[in-house]
Amino acid sequence: MTTSDQILDAASTSDRRIRSFRAIPSPDTLRSELPLTARRAVAVARDREEIAEILAGRDNRLLVVVGPCSVHDPIAAIDYARRLAPLATEYAGTLKIVMRVYFEKPRTTVGWKGLINDPGMDGTFDVERGLRTARSLLLDIIDLGLPVGCEFLEPTSPQYIADAVAWGAIGARTTESQVHRQLASGLSMPVGFKNGTDGNVQVAVDGVNAAAAQHVFFGVDDFGKGAVVETAGNEDCHVILRGGTAGPNYDAESIAEAVAVIAKTSLPQRVMVDCSHANSGKDHVRQAVVAGEIADLLASGNTSISGVMLESFLEAGAQSPDAQPLVYGKSVTDKCMDWAATTVVLARLAQANRTITSPVA
Numbered sequence: 001m002t003t004s005d006q007i008l009d010a011a012s013t014s015d016r017r018i019r020s021f022r023a024i025p026s027p028d029t030l031r032s033e034l035p036l037t038a039r040r041a042v043a044v045a046r047d048r049e050e051i052a053e054i055l056a057g058r059d060n061r062l063l064v065v066v067g068p069c070s071v072h073d074p075i076a077a078i079d080y081a082r083r084l085a086p087l088a089t090e091y092a093g094t095l096k097i098v099m100r101v102y103f104e105k106p107r108t109t110v111g112w113k114g115l116i117n118d119p120g121m122d123g124t125f126d127v128e129r130g131l132r133t134a135r136s137l138l139l140d141i142i143d144l145g146l147p148v149g150c151e152f153l154e155p156t157s158p159q160y161i162a163d164a165v166a167w168g169a170i171g172a173r174t175t176e177s178q179v180h181r182q183l184a185s186g187l188s189m190p191v192g193f194k195n196g197t198d199g200n201v202q203v204a205v206d207g208v209n210a211a212a213a214q215h216v217f218f219g220v221d222d223f224g225k226g227a228v229v230e231t232a233g234n235e236d237c238h239v240i241l242r243g244g245t246a247g248p249n250y251d252a253e254s255i256a257e258a259v260a261v262i263a264k265t266s267l268p269q270r271v272m273v274d275c276s277h278a279n280s281g282k283d284h285v286r287q288a289v290v291a292g293e294i295a296d297l298l299a300s301g302n303t304s305i306s307g308v309m310l311e312s313f314l315e316a317g318a319q320s321p322d323a324q325p326l327v328y329g330k331s332v333t334d335k336c337m338d339w340a341a342t343t344v345v346l347a348r349l350a351q352a353n354r355t356i357t358s359p360v361a
């Protein structure tokens with residue numbers, strides 16, 4: 001070893017802040033272990049197609065993405081899905097109900113990052129178990145007849161679960177990220193882009209347009225090997241209004257302003273409204289009020305609203321992920337409406353949209 005080699009070795013510039021690498025199964029391994037199966041694939045493909053038709057305005061039903069802010073307990077999530085599935089069937093003529101099954105949480109600073117990242121919520125970060133639990137839960141929910149919607153946060157996690165997902169989201173904190181726009185350009189389902197946390201709608205419109213384009217970027221293949229990924233572009237993306245630091249943006253005027261921004265592009269002039277987050281001030285009681293106002297807009301003939309998002313679980317409100325014991329069916333991230341409030345809101349949205357008949361129902 002030369003002196004300069006010794007100096008380099010002692011002061012290696014590589015991985016100075018990496019504490020460890022842990023291997024996980026490849027996407028192909030997990031998908032083989034928990035196969036989608038042809039029957040479920042037919043359901044996912046049909047649901048994606050119906051959602052795309054709604055977003056484009058060719059199907060007059062309202063897309064409703066409803067479910068917990070985050071999944072932390074698969075048993076409670078299935079319990080919720082069992083209650084939601086009959087309502088999805090009952091309202092199928094006016095609402096296309098998708099269960100929100102979010103496994104990856106973007107944080108403002110730090111906090112629990114979701115079931116895939118830390119399924120035990122105990123800092124053990126058993127990502128392999130998280131991926132397996134997440135995939136298995138998605139398959140079980142599809143078997144109940146419900147389409148599922150997920151936010152995609154890690155650039156490679158979709159390869160483990162996306163074949164089972166009918167609708168995807170890019171969150172407010174990542175809507176401006178090139179990595180996430182590239183990711184969406186290769187996803188097989190319609191994807192909603194949230195407006196920025198500051199309320200900026202243009203960044204969501206830019207995200208939708210960027211995702212519609214073809215991209216070439218770094219990734220991993222289905223066998224976990226580094227790869228250059230080339231995508232075809234995703235033409236089924238749309239904007240989600242979630243409010244911002246300056247306040248909500250779900251009122252008729254804000255929706256019209258957002259549509260005016262979209263109108264400068266060739267995208268369908270429609271938006272999904274997130275009744276939670278900055279549109280409700282993260283107040284689950286207020287969320288039902290927001291949904292009611294959206295129902296009124298729909299009933300008055302507003303055609304700019306393609307969908308709504310609702311954060312709902314079995315119990316109202318939220319608890320700390322560190323709570324001992326945890327309350328069953330209660331959110332460990334943002335506050336959710338409880339099941340009773342959710343049924344009222346869904347009935348109201350269905351009633352508001354009833355005058356419109358669906359070609360697909």
Ligand SMILES: O=C[C@H](O)[C@H](O)COP(=O)(O)O
Pocket residue numbers: 069105106107108109110111277333334
């Ligand atoms: O939807 C969930 C939260 O709003 C989002 O993950 C940010 O949460 P935080 O501000 O508590 O980190």
Ligand SMILES: C=C(OP(=O)(O)O)C(=O)O
Pocket residue numbers: 069102106151170171172173194242277
């Ligand atoms: C994190 C979420 O929302 P936003 O990106 O709008 O904050 C969410 O929907 O879970």
